[in-house]
Amino acid sequence: EGDPEAVxxxxxxxxxxxxxxKLRFVNALDRKRRSAxxxxxxxxxxxxxxxxxxxxxxxTDADLQGMTPLHCVAEGNTEEAVRCARLLIxxxxxxxxxxxxxxxxxxxxxxxxxxxxxxxxAYVMVKLLLELDCDVTVVDSEGxxxxxxxxxxxxxxxxxxxxxxxxxxxxxxxxxxxxIERQETALHLAAEYGHHVILQKLLEAExxxxxxxxxxxxxxxxxxxxxxxxxxxxxxxxxxIDSDQILENDLHKFTLHRDSNNNxxxxxxxxxxxxxxxxxxxxxxxxxxxxxxxxxxxxVYETVPNAMVSWMDxxxxxxxxxxxxxxxSIEVDMTCIxxxxxxxxxxxxxxxxxxxxxxxxxxLRTKVLLHPLVQIFIAKKWFRFWWLNWIGMILQLSWxxxxxxxxxxxxxxxxxxxxDSSTLTNLxxxxxxxxxxxxxxxxxxxxxxxxxRTALIYVSILMPLSGVIVIKELFRVVEFHGLRxxxxxxxxxxxxxxxxxxxxxxxxxxxxxxxxxxxxxYAAAAVGVFLAxxxxxxxxxxxxxxxxxxxxxxxxxxxSFLMLLFYSPILIAFAIAFRILIPGKxxxxxxxxxxxxxxxxMTGEYEYEAIFYGGDDGGTNQIGRAHV
Numbered sequence: 001e002g003d004p005e006a007v008x009x010x011x012x013x014x015x016x017x018x019x020x021x022k023l024r025f026v027n028a029l030d031r032k033r034r035s036a037x038x039x040x041x042x043x044x045x046x047x048x049x050x051x052x053x054x055x056x057x058x059x060t061d062a063d064l065q066g067m068t069p070l071h072c073v074a075e076g077n078t079e080e081a082v083r084c085a086r087l088l089i090x091x092x093x094x095x096x097x098x099x100x101x102x103x104x105x106x107x108x109x110x111x112x113x114x115x116x117x118x119x120x121x122a123y124v125m126v127k128l129l130l131e132l133d134c135d136v137t138v139v140d141s142e143g144x145x146x147x148x149x150x151x152x153x154x155x156x157x158x159x160x161x162x163x164x165x166x167x168x169x170x171x172x173x174x175x176x177x178x179x180i181e182r183q184e185t186a187l188h189l190a191a192e193y194g195h196h197v198i199l200q201k202l203l204e205a206e207x208x209x210x211x212x213x214x215x216x217x218x219x220x221x222x223x224x225x226x227x228x229x230x231x232x233x234x235x236x237x238x239x240x241i242d243s244d245q246i247l248e249n250d251l252h253k254f255t256l257h258r259d260s261n262n263n264x265x266x267x268x269x270x271x272x273x274x275x276x277x278x279x280x281x282x283x284x285x286x287x288x289x290x291x292x293x294x295x296x297x298x299x300v301y302e303t304v305p306n307a308m309v310s311w312m313d314x315x316x317x318x319x320x321x322x323x324x325x326x327x328x329s330i331e332v333d334m335t336c337i338x339x340x341x342x343x344x345x346x347x348x349x350x351x352x353x354x355x356x357x358x359x360x361x362x363x364l365r366t367k368v369l370l371h372p373l374v375q376i377f378i379a380k381k382w383f384r385f386w387w388l389n390w391i392g393m394i395l396q397l398s399w400x401x402x403x404x405x406x407x408x409x410x411x412x413x414x415x416x417x418x419x420d421s422s423t424l425t426n427l428x429x430x431x432x433x434x435x436x437x438x439x440x441x442x443x444x445x446x447x448x449x450x451x452x453r454t455a456l457i458y459v460s461i462l463m464p465l466s467g468v469i470v471i472k473e474l475f476r477v478v479e480f481h482g483l484r485x486x487x488x489x490x491x492x493x494x495x496x497x498x499x500x501x502x503x504x505x506x507x508x509x510x511x512x513x514x515x516x517x518x519x520x521x522y523a524a525a526a527v528g529v530f531l532a533x534x535x536x537x538x539x540x541x542x543x544x545x546x547x548x549x550x551x552x553x554x555x556x557x558x559x560s561f562l563m564l565l566f567y568s569p570i571l572i573a574f575a576i577a578f579r580i581l582i583p584g585k586x587x588x589x590x591x592x593x594x595x596x597x598x599x600x601x602m603t604g605e606y607e608y609e610a611i612f613y614g615g616d617d618g619g620t621n622q623i624g625r626a627h628v
Contacts, residue, residue, distance in 0.1 A: 026057050033063045041069035044076050046083040059088045074113035074129075077122035077158070085113075085128055110141040111149075118150035123161035126150075130169050143180025151186045151202070155195040163198055167205045175207030183215045184223075192223035194232030196239055203243045210245040210254075217260040225268035225277060233269070234277050241284050248286060255281050256296075266296055270303040278307035283314075288340075297339055301356035305368040311336050312373040337377050351381070382544055392472070393539045399465040400532050403499065406458035409451065410506060411517070411525040455506050466499055488538045491531050498528035564599075574598040 027035050037057040040048040049069070053059065062068050073084045114134045117125040126146075130136075139145055147170065150162045167175060178185050184192075187208045190199040199220075202208050213219060224236035240246075246254050256264045269277040278300060282288060288311070300307055315333040338350045349355075354377075357368050368374060382389065473492055501524050505517045541550035564571075575594035588594045 026052060026055050027061065029061070029063075033061075035061055035069075037061070037069045038063060038067070038072055041073040041084050041088065042075075044073065044078060044080040044084055046080050046087065049073075049084045049087050053087060053091045059091045070113050071111075071116055074116040074125055075120045075122060077120070077124050079124070081122070082124055082128050085125065089132060112138050112140075112146070114138070114146045115140055115144075115149050118146045118162050118166070119153055121150075121153050121156065121158035121162060123158050123165065126162045126165050130165055136166060136169050137174055137177060139180060145174075145177055147175065147177075147186050148179060148184075148189055151190040151195060151198050152193055155193075155197050159195075160197060160201060163201055167201070167207055170207055172207045172209075175202075175205070176209045176212060178212065178214070181215075183213075185209070185212045185214075185220075187212065187220040188214055188218075188223045191220040191236045191240065192226055194224075194227040194229050194236060196232060196235035199236050200239050203239060203245070206245065210240065210243055217258075219254065219257055219265070221254065221257075221265040222259055222263075222268060225265045225272065225274065230272075230274045230276065233272075233274055234280060237265070237269075237277055237280055241280070252285055252287075255284060256292075264296065267299055270299045270307075273304060275304040275306045278304045279310055282307055282311050288336075292340060294339060297353055298356060301353040302359055305357045305360055305364050308336060309367060309371060312371050315373050332373065332376060334373065334377050337374065379544055389542055393542065395465070395468060395472075396536065396539045399462070399469055400536055402458055402462045402465060403532055404529055406455065406462055407502070407525050407529045409458060410455050411502070411522055452506075459503060459506055462499065462503075466496060470496060488535050491535050495528050495532050495535070498524045498531075502528065571595050571598050 027037075029035055035057060037049065037052045037059065038061075040052060059069055068088075070085060070088045073081050073088065076082075076084070111119070112134075114126065114129045114136070115138075116122075117129060136146055140149070147163070147166045150159060150166055153159050153162070176185055179189075182188075185208055187199065187202050187210065190196075190202055203210070210220060214223075216222075221237060221240050224233055224240060227233035227236060241251070241255070256266065258264055266278055266281045269281060282292075282300070285292070315336055317331045317333070318329070337353060339353060354369070354374070357365055360368075369378075469492075473489070473496075477489070502521060505521065537550060537553070540546050572591075572595065575588065575591060575598050578598070579588040579591075579594060582588060587597045
């Protein structure tokens with residue numbers, strides 16, 4: 001209960017007991033093998049500790065975890081805990097000068113009282129133990145000294161005080177002492193845990209070698225890149241690079257040092273997607289074109305291309321010309337885009353690294369590819385290879401025109417689609433004026449025949465052109481992995497599939513197998529020619545002056561879709577309400593048609609029913625033949 005007077009009276013009352021029995025009573029252990037002195041020390045009751053020691057309590061007894069009373073009180077950071085520790089050390093003559101040397105270790109981690117005080121950030125206790133000449137080189141079961149334990153305890157003010165006291169006691173050799181298993185110094189641990197304040201104190205003390213390597217041949221900069229938090233990793237890396245121990249001429253060696261896995265700190269930062277950390281490494285190099293290798297640039301562009309933005313900003317330099325002319329010239333260095341290899345010794349594509357950007361996320365691609373330096377580079381490339389782009393566009397346009405003429409010749413028939421729905425699923429085109437008999441009871445429409453010879457000419461031209469388009473699209477898919485997700489790519493492949501589907505009846509007729517064209521093939525022809533002309537905008541967008549209009553179209557289309565999606569509850573509400581209030585109108589019976597009806601009514605269209613429902617003769621008009 002913490003009442004020293006009651007304990008004193010109890011002990012005085014037992015004075016008649018023999019001394020041997022009294023010692024056994026004072027040092028009695030519970031099931032945790034703890035004595036009263038353990039509990040008094042753990043609760044920082046200095047008066048009780050003094051009273052128990054006066055009556056023969058043993059300060060060296062260890063509990064089941066190997067904790068002595070001194071270990072228990074080492075967690076305290078108060079003056080009472082300090083007084084308890086002084087009493088315990090004074091009671092054991094062997095601990096007066098070096099209490100941590102012969103004090104019994106904890107079974108769990110073999111921690112000395114100094115280890116425990118450092119782990120609990122008890123800087124007052126650390127100060128006392130160091131004043132009593134505690135050994136700062138003793139290691140626990142993990143091979144860590146008290147300094148190692150302190151730098152991993154946290155990044156708060158109490159930890160900073162503990163580290164400062166331990167550093168003041170350590171020599172440079174003791175400060176650089178590594179752990180036994182991983183061979184990590186306190187600098188490695190502070191960087192890996194992201195304790196940048198502690199790391200700054202370690203660097204200011206200049207008692208730890210910043211070039212020390214762990215078992216994986218990694219410096220503290222590698223460990224900073226391995227930190228789990230990007231902001232802490234950046235702070236630690238900045239402190240290490242700004243250290244006075246790193247000379248400017250040696251900065252590239254420190255930054256680009258490769259570990260046993262041939263990775264630099266830049267590699268690690270890129271793979272963890274720490275863009276700002278990678279940017280720091282890149283901008284810290286005094287002359288990057290002398291040290292950066294191809295694999296480093298490839299890794300940066302494929303993982304964190306935004307790290308190159310600040311580097312690209314520095315690629316612009318200004319030079320004033322003659323003072324009288326008052327001219328200003330801008331010099332542009334594009335080596336951060338093309339790489340630093342000598343093209344005569346190591347030839348490579350100038351756009352190699354920009355290809356890697358296409359594998360990144362959209363916001364990263366936008367940030368890099370819309371940079372002024374990249375835009376200038378792309379414009380220069382365009383003017384160098386404009387003829388190749390024009391060949392591609394002329395090829396695409398030729399394919400589009402031939403495909404359109406083929407569709408108009410074969411599928412754009414001049415016949416009515418009146419009658420019931422079966423006429424759209426069973427249309428027959430013949431080479432003669434007679435129709436082919438059919439066993440189906442549904443009525444059919446006999447359309448004028450197409451010119452087979454003309455159709456075959458179009459097919460003979462369309463097939464090789466389509467083959468070239470297929471080869472071009474395959475090359476783009478293999479070469480530019482990021483384009484696989486583009487909608488235009490899928491639309492282009494869909495058109496090629498629809499072309500093959502539309503060529504089937506012509507081939508069948510040429511071999512004498514008939515020329516029946518189903519309604520599905522008519523629909524495929526309509527969809528295919530529509531998509532073919534729509535995706536032709538992609539080719540026009542390759543011209544620099546037209547690219548901005550393509551961007552505008554994409555943004556407007558996206559926003560329009562989102563707007564319709566947002567207002568869809570209103571459209572559905574109107575459709576359902578009109579269905580109830582106007583039950584006789586057929587256009588409100590089918591919900592999708594009703595929603596389209598409401599949408600067009602909102603645009604100001606009149607006589608909407610004339611689109612689907614005929615005029616005076618009661619027939620059905622073709623879609624698009626409405627009148628106001």
